[in-house]
Amino acid sequence: MLTANQIRQQFLDFFKEKGHQVVSSAPIVVKNDPTLLFTNAGMNQFKDYFLGNRAAVSTRVADTQKCLRVSGKHNDLEEVGVDTYHHTMFEMLGNWSFGDYFKEEAIAWSWELLTEVYGIPKDRLYVTVFQGDASENLPKDDEAYNFWKQWIAEDRILLGNKKDNFWEMGDTGPCGPCSEIHVDCRTDEERNSVDGKVLVNADHPQVIEIWNNVFMQFNRLKDGSLQPLPAMHVDTGMGLERLVRVLQAKQSNYDTDLFTGSIAAIEKITGKTYGYTDGKPDIAFRVLSDHIRAIGFTIADGQLPSNTGAGYVIRRILR
DSSP, rough: OOOHHHHHHHHHHHHHHTTTTOOOOOSSSSOOTTTTOHHHHOOOHHHHHHHHHOSSSSSSEEEEEEEEEEESBHHHHHHGTTTSSOOOOOOOOEEEEEEEEOOHEEEEEEEIIIIIOOOOOOGGEEEEEEBBGGGGTOOOOOOHHHTTTTTSOOOGGGEEOOOEEEESSSEEEEEEEEEEEEOOOOOOHHHHOOOGGGTTTTTTEEEEEEEEEEEEEEETTTOOEEEEEEEEEEEEEEEEHHHHHHHTTTTTTGSSSTTTTHHHHHHHHOOOOOSSSSHHHHHHHHHHHHHHHHHHHHTTTTOOOSHHHHHHHHHHHHO
């Protein structure tokens, strides 16, 4: 069984072979952007590249980014521990094109990595594409739909609404239609009884999104309007914790080697045993293991708990 470290390295090696420059994660605490307290997505450090304000170090980049989602538009705090696949702090594996390749290559490489390198069975995968939105005069993403048809059966390509298939960093900034990849981790018996496509984006704990290909085409302005970007870009994000769970054949992110060490330490300190259930004691185990990880990474990046701003958010998690 591959370890989380090996899975992360395979991702970076794959895209390095595709001509991407591997770059370091940005700090989890944002100091130079008044619109953000924390890095909440892999694209934050590349925002100026998308807007055309700064030249990219390379037109193709890959990385693994530390992210924190506890406030604002992207806020997973209430789901943490209650379900098995949300976290306050997580790693986002990403590959990026800054005016280089676009939908065709991004889709083909996603499929190649998941099915040929990681070996995820093709009959467990579903993909979604943007269905369009008349209120913003945005058409269906036929381009992504047709590229996916080259790799996956058409009945596994599902149309998604603006909520699920049009990605935005926040109230303003770069955005665009996206194409998600979902994996069905249920037993064969469960899969035979209920078609997985009806469970995609339905909050089923075993039918989960693992990768999102965002096609950056617009900039959302303060007045809510959309302005075309100077060039079109690719921004993809795959949660390492969910990917590891799938490849290690676990039913929960917390059962992977990313969390089992922390849970074992909590067992030792409290004298209690983690029971792998939805009961309140086990939810508490998951919350503790998640929050300790988030606080540790954030403090290591220079943000101590305090009474204001980002420090207050960390204090709230700690409490």
